[in-house]
Every structure is written in C-alpha cells, then in structure tokens.
Amino acid sequence: MPKALKTRKAPPRATASPPANRDRSSPPPADPTVRLRDVVLGRNVLFFGFANLYECEVGDDSKIGPFVEVQKRASIGKRCKVSSHSFICEGVHIGDDVFVGHGVMFINDKYPRASLAGRQISDEWVCVDTHVEDGASIGSNATILCGVRIGKDALVGAGAVVTKDVPPGATVAGVPAKPLGRPRSKQKT
Numbered sequence: 001m002p003k004a005l006k007t008r009k010a011p012p013r014a015t016a017s018p019p020a021n022r023d024r025s026s027p028p029p030a031d032p033t034v035r036l037r038d039v040v041l042g043r044n045v046l047f048f049g050f051a052n053l054y055e056c057e058v059g060d061d062s063k064i065g066p067f068v069e070v071q072k073r074a075s076i077g078k079r080c081k082v083s084s085h086s087f088i089c090e091g092v093h094i095g096d097d098v099f100v101g102h103g104v105m106f107i108n109d110k111y112p113r114a115s116l117a118g119r120q121i122s123d124e125w126v127c128v129d130t131h132v133e134d135g136a137s138i139g140s141n142a143t144i145l146c147g148v149r150i151g152k153d154a155l156v157g158a159g160a161v162v163t164k165d166v167p168p169g170a171t172v173a174g175v176p177a178k179p180l181g182r183p184r185s186k187q188k189t
Contacts, residue, residue, distance in 0.1 A: 101140035
C-alpha cells in the first residue's frame with residue numbers, strides 16, 4: 001500500500017492595519033514573504049504571501065494575492081481583489097471595487113527597449129498612465145497596454161489584449177480586444 005503524502009500547513013494570511021497618519025507606510029504584515037516599502041495601506045488589507053509592493057497605495061478592505069507586484073506610483077482602490085501572479089506597474093491607477101484576475105499584466109511604456117545606441121536605458125523611457133474605473137473586472141491573463149482607460153463596470157475577457165479605451169459597462173474580448181454585445185448592466189448584490 002502506498003504511503004500517504006505529507007502535507008504542509010499553509011502559512012497564515014497576513015493582514016496590515018493602517019498607521020494613525022496615512023501619509024506614512026504601514027508596518028509590515030506578519031508574513032515574511034510579503035515585502036512592503038513605503039506603502040500607504042488602507043484598513044484591513046489582506047495579503048496571501050509572496051507579494052512585493054513599493055511606493056504605492058492600496059485602499060481599505062482590498063485583497064492582494066500571492067506573487068503580485070505593485071510598483072511605485074501605482075494605486076489600488078477600496079474593496080479590490082488582485083489575484084495571483086498579476087503585475088501592477090508604475091502609473092496604473094485602479095478604482096474601487098475592481099477585480100483583477102490571475103496573471104493580468106499592465107504595460108506602462110509604448111516603446112520598451114533595453115538599450116539605445118549600445119547603452120543600457122535608465123531614464124530615457126516615458127511612463128504612460130493607465131486608469132481602471134470603479135467596478136471594472138479584468139479576466140485572467142489579460143494584457144492592458146499603457147494609456148488606456150477601462151470604464152466603470154466594464155468587463156475585459158480572459159486573455160484579451162486591451163489596446164484602446166473600454167467604454168463604461170462594455171464587455172470586450174479578443175486580441176486585440178473588441179466589444180461584445182450590449183453594455184453590461186449593474187448586477188444586484
């Protein structure tokens with residue numbers, strides 16, 4: 001008879017409470033795999049391990065999944081859920097009540113390059129901001145190019161590549177993302 005596999009107990013979920021002065025960073029969560037540097041956290045932010053956040057903001061009651069990176073000058077609103085393996089780069093601004101699926105990638109440079117004239121690039125690139133409005137949902141493995149605005153309550157299908165603005169309430173899918181059917185109506189909760 002085969003031996004039973006030993007299972008490891010999952011590490012506890014890390015939480016962080018906001019500082020008295022919201023201009024300062026919150027103390028790091030109990031989980032040592034969550035790295036925070038100069039992060040402004042709202043109340044009851046929940047981390048699920050192996051997250052890296054620096055010089056950004058996260059609103060009240062938001063959840064940050066494992067293997068998520070949030071870079072400087074990025075912001076995440078209240079009651080958001082950012083699923084595992086997602087990348088929120090500099091210049092991305094996410095509103096309240098937004099869902100970001102697994103492996104969503106945001107791009108912040110229209111013309112990315114590693115070097116120019118045989119010299120590694122450092123400050124020669126231009127960061128182009130991206131905005132995700134309140135209530136939007138972004139499906140797993142979507143790629144959001146820089147400079148777009150995803151409208152209020154819009155839905156981006158899994159695997160979509162968003163190259164243009166998404167109107168409020170619209171559902172888009174495909175490569176490149178195109179509108180599907182009628183606008184999405186606000187669901188009752």
